[in-house]
Amino acid sequence: METQEKFLSFNLGVSDTAVISLQHITEVLQVSLAEICSVPQMPSSVLGIYNWRGEMLWLVDLEAMFGYPLMSQESNLLSKMMAIVLENEGKYLGLLVRRLLDIEWLDTKQMKVPGAELFYLKISPFLQGYFLNDxxxxxxxxxxxxxxxAPMWEIHN
Incomplete structure (x- = not known):
């Protein structure tokens, strides 16, 4: 059985790496933070709404959502960010990340099951598992x- 899958890899925080399966990624685009319309009364990880193909796309600071230090406090990142647009059953969400790394093939048989003690509490509900690199x-x-x-979007979607 074919267990190789294509993933997009990117940085989380200063030293962590994460991947998302390409099957849920619609597009990757560069976003200027000046073009994001902020929305009051939202969690700090929600940066606001972005006009994407004439649609309203919610943009989320993935690191803030997972409890990393806020990216928006680092002024050198303020100009341009990469957004990964996820899609599931007609719902879209944009994840802002500091840097895309690569598209890579990973063997899903090599994926390990996350134990709660290994990871930050905030990231655990969003983990399928983890891989170890070389x-x-x-x-x-x-x-x-x-x-x-995620429950935090339900009220806004």
């Missing part, structure tokens, strides 16, 4: 569907 560093495998269906 230098034994952890690569988070994020679950696109659980991110899109």
């Amino acid at each position: 230098s034994e560093e952890i690569i988070f495998n994020l679950d696109a569907i659980s991110i899109i269906q």
Whole structure:
């Protein structure tokens, strides 16, 4: 059985790496933070709404959602960010990340099941598992569907 899957890898925080399966990624685009319309009364990880193909796309600071230090406080990142547009059953969500790394094939049979003690509490509900790279560093495998269906969006979607 074919267990190789294509993933998009990107940085989380200063030293962490995460991947999301390409099957839920619609598009990757560069976003200027000046073009994001902020919405009051939202969690700090929600940066606001972006005009994407004439649609309203909610943009989320993925690191803030997972409890990393806020990206928006680092002024050198303020100009341009990469947004990964996820799709599930007609719902879209844009994840802002600091840097895209690569598209890579990973063997899903090599994926390890996350133990709660290994990870930050805020990231655990959105993990499918993790991989270890050649230098034994952890690569988070994020679950696109659980991110899109996170309870914090329900009131806004």
